[in-house]
Each structure stands twice: as C-alpha cells, then as structure tokens.
Amino acid sequence: MITKQKIRKVLVANRGEVATRIIRSCKELGIKTVAIYSEVDANGIWVKKADEAYMIPGDPIKAYLNFYKIVDLAKQTRCDAIHPGYGFLSENADFAEYCERKGLIFIGPKPEHIRLFGDKIASKRAMREVGVPVLPGTIEPITDIEEAKRIAKEIGFPVIIKAAFGGGGRGMRIVEREEDFEELFKSATVEAEKFFGKGDVFIEKYVKNPRHIEIQILADKYGNVIHLGERDCSIQRRHQKIIEIAPSPRLNPEVRRELFRVAVKSMFKLGYESAGTLEFLVDEDDNFYFIEMNTRLQVEHTITETITGVDIVQRMIRIAEGEKLSFLQEDINFRGYAIEFRINAEDPTKNFAPSPGKITSYYSPGGPGVRIDAAVYKDYIIPPYYDSMIAKLTVWALTWEQTVNRARRALEEFQVRGVPTNLPLLRQVVRDKDFMEGRFDTSYLDKKLPTFKLKPKDESPEDLAVVIAAAIAAYHRV
Numbered sequence: 064m065i066t067k068q069k070i071r072k073v074l075v076a077n078r079g080e081v082a083t084r085i086i087r088s089c090k091e092l093g094i095k096t097v098a099i100y101s102e103v104d105a106n107g108i109w110v111k112k113a114d115e116a117y118m119i120p121g122d123p124i125k126a127y128l129n130f131y132k133i134v135d136l137a138k139q140t141r142c143d144a145i146h147p148g149y150g151f152l153s154e155n156a157d158f159a160e161y162c163e164r165k166g167l168i169f170i171g172p173k174p175e176h177i178r179l180f181g182d183k184i185a186s187k188r189a190m191r192e193v194g195v196p197v198l199p200g201t202i203e204p205i206t207d208i209e210e211a212k213r214i215a216k217e218i219g220f221p222v223i224i225k226a227a228f229g230g231g232g233r234g235m236r237i238v239e240r241e242e243d244f245e246e247l248f249k250s251a252t253v254e255a256e257k258f259f260g261k262g263d264v265f266i267e268k269y270v271k272n273p274r275h276i277e278i279q280i281l282a283d284k285y286g287n288v289i290h291l292g293e294r295d296c297s298i299q300r301r302h303q304k305i306i307e308i309a310p311s312p313r314l315n316p317e318v319r320r321e322l323f324r325v326a327v328k329s330m331f332k333l334g335y336e337s338a339g340t341l342e343f344l345v346d347e348d349d350n351f352y353f354i355e356m357n358t359r360l361q362v363e364h365t366i367t368e369t370i371t372g373v374d375i376v377q378r379m380i381r382i383a384e385g386e387k388l389s390f391l392q393e394d395i396n397f398r399g400y401a402i403e404f405r406i407n408a409e410d411p412t413k414n415f416a417p418s419p420g421k422i423t424s425y426y427s428p429g430g431p432g433v434r435i436d437a438a439v440y441k442d443y444i445i446p447p448y449y450d451s452m453i454a455k456l457t458v459w460a461l462t463w464e465q466t467v468n469r470a471r472r473a474l475e476e477f478q479v480r481g482v483p484t485n486l487p488l489l490r491q492v493v494r495d496k497d498f499m500e501g502r503f504d505t506s507y508l509d510k511k512l513p514t515f516k517l518k519p520k521d522e523s524p525e526d527l528a529v530v531i532a533a534a535i536a537a538y539h540r541v
C-alpha cells in the first residue's frame with residue numbers, strides 16, 4: 064500500500080542556481096524551505112530566499128557532501144523531505160537510503176534505482192533485458208588490461224573506455240588504434256580512481272559524430288509513466304554540454320516516436336519513480352543506443368518546462384508525496400522550440416580555464432520568451448571550489464528560426480564583467496550557418512572552435528574609463 068504524506072518543509076541539499084530554482088517551486092506550493100551553505104557561500108542568493116538557512120562549517124566542498132550532517136540538520140529543523148538538486152548527493156543511493164531510515168522523504172527515485180543506474184554496466188544490462196538497444200561492449204567492469212585489449216579487438220576500433228562509476232567525461236578515453244589502447248586504458252583507470260574512488264572501466268563501441276538525444280520522463284508510484292519529449296544535447300565541449308535544445312530540430316519523426324516508446328516502456332517495466340532522463344546516441348543511419356540514465360533533475364530541465372508548461376520540480380515533490388500524475392500523455396502539448404545556454408565563468412582565450420573572481424557588473428537579458436536561472440549578481444565573488452556555471456539562459460519561440468534570432472538578441476544583452484565567461488563562444492555559435500540550420504552533432508564544437516573569434520566583443524565601461532583616465536594623466540605629465 065502506498066502511503067501519502069504532505070510535505071510542508073523541505074531542506075534543499077545543494078547550492079547556487081539549482082537551490083534557488085527548487086526554493087521557488089516550493090514557495091509556489093506553499094512549502095517552507097531550509098537552505099544550507101558553506102562558509103564561502105554565505106552571500107548566496109539561495110541563502111536569502113529560503114525561509115531558514117544554516118552554515119555547514121569546514122571544507123567548502125564537503126559541506127554539501129556530508130549527508131549525515133545534512134540529514135541531522137533536516138531533522139533538527141523539522142523538515143519532512145530533502146531535495147538533492149543535481150550534482151553533489153543527487154545520485155548517491157546511500158544518501159537516499161539514509162534519508163528514508165531517518166524518516167525523511169527523499170525527493171527523487173528509489174535508492175535501488177539510483178544504485179542501478181549509477182552503475183553504467185548494470186544499467187546497460189537491465190536496459191538490454193527490457194528491450195532497449197545498447198552499444199556493443201563489456202557486460203562487467205574490467206581491470207585486466209590484456210583481457211580489455213582482446214575485447215576491444217573483438218568489438219573493433221574505435222572504442223571508448225569509460226569509468227564504470229562516474230560521468231562528466233572523467234575516466235573516459237577514445238581509442239582509435241590498437242597500438243594506443245594500453246596507454247589510454249591505464250590513464251582512464253587512474254583518472255576513474257582519482258575522481259570516483261573506483262578504477263573500474265568498461266569498453267564499448269565508439270560511435271563517430273552521433274547526436275546526443277535524451278528523453279525526459281516522469282513516473283509516479285502507481286505505474287503511470289509519461290515522457291516530456293526529447294532534448295538535443297549534442298553541442299558539447301570535452302563531453303560537457305553547453306547548449307541544449309528542445310525539441311531536436313532535425314530528428315527523424317519515426318526515430319523520435321521509437322525513442323519515446325522505449326523510454327516509457329523500460330521505465331514502466333523497471334518500476335521507476337520520479338523524474339529521470341534517458342540518454343541515447345543516434346548515429347548517422349538513425350540507429351540509436353542507450354548510454355546512461357540520470358536519476359535526478361537535469362541542468363537542462365528548463366527547456367522541457369518551457370515547451371511543455373510542466374514544472375518538473377513541483378512534479379517531483381508531488382510524486383514524492385504519493386500523488387498520482389495529474390495528467391496523461393495526451394494532455395502534454397509540445398509548443399515551439401527552446402534553447403538553453405550554460406553561462407560559464409571560464410576564459411575562452413586560455414583553453415576555457417575556470418575563472419573565479421569578482422563580478423563587477425551583471426546585466427541579464429529579458430523580454431518575451433527569455434528565462435534566466437542564476438545565483439550571481441554585481442559584486443558577487445565566484446568561489447574557486449565549484450562548477451564554473453554561473454547562469455543559464457533559456458529562450459523560446461514558436462519556430463526554430465525565431466528561437467535562434469531571439470537567442471542572438473538575448474546573448475547580446477547578456478553582460479558579465481570582472482571575470483571572463485564563455486559568452487563570446489555562445490554568440491559565435493548562434494551566428495554559425497550550420498547551427499542556424501540545425502546541422503550539428505557531438506563533433507560540432509571540435510570542428511568550429513578553430514574558426515570562432517573568442518575574445519570579448521568590447522571593453523566594459525569601467526575598463527574604458529580607466530583607460531581614458533590614464534591617457535589624460537599621461538598627457539598632463541608631458
């Protein structure tokens with residue numbers, strides 16, 4: 064029997080724009096919120112927006128990873144539930160289990176599903192068993208280099224080596240030739256051990272120049288599963304997404320329908336609950352292969368919300384309360400196109416090195432069809448300890464052409480001074496002919512970067528004033 068429990072107070076176990084995003088959805092539902100923050104995050108916007116906020120002292124990263132302290136705080140502040148956001152503890156099955164053991168609702172999937180899909184090999188096996196196409200590759204984690212080399216030869220080069228217990232491009236190597244395999248296998252396992260605590264990897268066939276398509280699903284506790292369409296996440300740098308689009312402007316309609324079908328069917332068969340995202344590679348012949356599932360809210364959920372009108376965070380909360388989905392598949396209407404741009408504090412002229420520091424001026428765009436998700440402001444100091452993303456710009460319009468035009472206008476309006484950002488790169492992308500015509504795959508940025516001009520388009524008024532003042536002073540000294 065499914066127990067229903069009304070959530071009245073939520074601890075948001077995260078920081079930055081996603082913490083702010085969750086707090087806003089909670090406020091609309093009449094739910095009180097508790098924020099947490101590290102010592103360096105004392106001036107965070109989410110800290111001010113929550114009903115209560117508490118510092119977790121010590122290491123600025125461990126503050127968001129110590130789930131014993133976080134759960135204790137949730138109990139002390141009489142919270143009913145915890146929302147993990149994305150990153151940090153969001154895909155930690157032990158955290159979800161501990162929440163439940165302490166009588167707290169974990170706003171997300173069941174721990175067993177977090178654990179299953181956190182293991183890329185086990186998840187591929189499970190998806191294969193429920194009829195979802197997966198890439199040829201190893202079924203179990205592998206550490207023996209000679210056995211790995213033999214399997215790679217059987218699959219046929221190129222192959223890709225991936226960390227079995229991680230993501231984000233860490234512990235990942237593409238091997239084009241057999242003679243390079245041993246060196247790249249060793250470096251992949253060392254990196255996997257460093258970032259994820261386990262050096263286990265798996266090997267699979269590498270698909271050249273695919274499109275990266277993901278399907279957003281919602282599933283309640285009663286076996287109801289629906290999809291909210293697809294997102295095209297092909298525009299990536301170092302396996303990190305920087306631009307996401309919904310729907311994909313050039314996806315074959317038959318492939319789209321089949322992706323929806325297998326996504327919904329597989330999640331129904333596995334008894335999945337909450338929000339989740341199935342990620343696929345689509346090759347040049349329109350064959351598609353499951354690569355992984357994210358058992359959490361995605362960074363790019365904004366574009367799905369924009370074209371469907373569904374608040375995914377609120378749906379996660381309602382599902383966690385034990386409510387049925389309040390709409391069926393046929394009630395979801397897809398309208399127009401949306402693009403999300405990740406605004407990162409990184410220097411395009413220095414190989415995109417992270418650029419923490421003080422924001423001296425900040426002007427975000429507005430107008431019809433423009434959404435900003437951010438947690439920064441003028442005089443905010445970007446700490447060096449976290450991901451470099453400082454804001455997300457989402458634009459929407461009825462047609463692809465109108466959406467690209469709106470994106471171009473909004474990116475021109477977006478001004479961040481004091482630290483380098485990737486805005487110059489994003490402005491180049493939306494003026495590129497291939498992007499405007501929807502022609503891109505995962506190799507797009509590798510091909511285009513050498514042709515883009517990545518210096519800031521102009522100087523800030525403050526910089527210009529300093530230059531003029533210096534020139535006047537120099538003139539009077541002559």
